[in-house]
Amino acid sequence: xxxxxxxxxxxxxxxxxxxxxxxxxxGVLNEAQYGFKSRFEDGxxxxxxxxxxxAHSGCFSMKLAFNLQAANFIADSIDTKAIVVLENGAIPExxxxxxxxxxxLTVEKLNELVADAKLNCPISKLFNASISVKxxxx
Numbered sequence: 827x828x829x830x831x832x833x834x835x836x837x838x839x840x841x842x843x844x845x846x847x848x849x850x851x852x853g854v855l856n857e858a859q860y861g862f863k864s865r866f867e868d869g870x871x872x873x874x875x876x877x878x879x880x881a882h883s884g885c886f887s888m889k890l891a892f893n894l895q896a897a898n899f900i901a902d903s904i905d906t907k908a909i910v911v912l913e914n915g916a917i918p919e920x921x922x923x924x925x926x927x928x929x930x931l932t933v934e935k936l937n938e939l940v941a942d943a944k945l946n947c948p949i950s951k952l953f954n955a956s957i958s959v960k961x962x963x964x
Contacts (some may be wrong), residue, residue, distance in 0.1 A: 829912040831875040837938055874918065875910040883908035885949040887961075893939040894928055907951070908931040920950075924943040936963050 883906045884900040894901045905925050922944070926936055940961040944950060950957055 827913070829875070831879050831910050831912065844896070851929040854914060863927075867873040875912045877913050878920075878953075879910045882910070882947070882949045883894070886943055886947045887923065889947045890924065890926070890939060893943050894926070894931070897935065897939060899928045902929070917953055917955050919956045919958075920953065922957065923962075924959065925964055927961045927964045931963060933963050936961055 886908070887904045887906045890904055891901055894904075904924060904956075906922060906924040909921040909923075910917055911921070924940065928936075940959050944957060944959050
């Protein structure tokens with residue numbers, strides 16, 4: 827039987843004033859504060875796959891924010907949804923959907939930065955799962 831659990835993360839920060847979102851996790855990225863908060867979309871937040879979804883959506887958002895900043899883009903916001911597929915006690919698939927708002931960013935550059943974030947997100951490296959990312963630029 828296949829079960830899907832999901833969570834979303836909203837990342838917002840500014841390279842100009844150093845403010846981030848009110849969040850459950852925060853830190854400093856190149857001297858600017860960042861933060862993210864995750865919200866479970868189904869279940870009650872106590873299933874391991876929901877915790878993985880919350881961690882993955884936040885981790886991926888922050889890695890993508892770092893990649894954008896390293897490429898000289900300032901993200902106004904990054905919203906990522908992680909859907910964790912659980913099948914017979916294993917996680918064969920994780921689907922990430924991310925929406926990015928950044929001035930001057932092209933779809934081609936976004937896809938390049940997303941591919942790197944997918945490969946180098948610490949949470950992604952923990953799972954022997956098929957990880958897909960659908961990225962949208964707004």
